[in-house]
Amino acid sequence: METLLTSSRRQPLLLFTGNSLTAVPISDYVQQTMVLLGNVGDVLNQGVNGQTTTTMNTQAVAKVDSCYGSTRLKNICIPWEITNDLYFGATQEAAYTAYVNFCTGRRAAGFKVVAVTVLPRSDPGTPGTFEASRTYCNSNIVANWATFADALANVGANANIGEAGDEN
Numbered sequence: 509m510e511t512l513l514t515s516s517r518r519q520p521l522l523l524f525t526g527n528s529l530t531a532v533p534i535s536d537y538v539q540q541t542m543v544l545l546g547n548v549g550d551v552l553n554q555g556v557n558g559q560t561t562t563t564m565n566t567q568a569v570a571k572v573d574s575c576y577g578s579t580r581l582k583n584i585c586i587p588w589e590i591t592n593d594l595y596f597g598a599t600q601e602a603a604y605t606a607y608v609n610f611c612t613g614r615r616a617a618g619f620k621v622v623a624v625t626v627l628p629r630s631d632p633g634t635p636g637t638f639e640a641s642r643t644y645c646n647s648n649i650v651a652n653w654a655t656f657a658d659a660l661a662n663v664g665a666n667a668n669i670g671e672a673g674d675e676n
Contacts, residue, residue, distance in 0.1 A: 520549030520581045526588035530555025561589040561606040573617040585619040600641035611656040623657035625664030628675045
């Protein structure tokens with residue numbers, strides 16, 4: 509389910525997409541972002557529980573690109589995923605590549621993209637390789653974000669939430 513929190517076709521659009529960390533009801537991070545930014549424009553939350561980057565890529569043109577507004581002051585896409593790709597068995601290379609492809613596609617559609625790094629995870633079923641894969645993906649995002657995004661939100665480097673074990 510997606511929720512448009514405000515509505516005006518001339519206002520900037522902040523489109524949040526990803527998995528349960530973003531999903532409706534409005535996630536803590538989307539709410540906190542909006543509080544910090546103030547009334548900056550329209551907010552669309554397209555987070556879906558269990559969604560993978562691979563699924564985001566297959567639905568991107570219909571779900572995300574169709575929201576782009578040429579009359580808006582700005583169109584900003586904040587995709588936060590990779591974690592479910594890794595959880596459901598994608599290799600670190602495949603998960604990173606899928607994320608880069610998603611970001612690159614949104615830029616090609618006209619969006620400004622904010623790349624977001626991956627947080628630790630240890631819920632039941634998390635592969636034993638998750639932390640090493642997360643580190644690989646985060647290192648590559650931090651080193652290369654400017655080639656596929658316009659800004660970086662490096663939450664994986666936050667000492668309170670980004671270090672292995674912080675999810676507990």
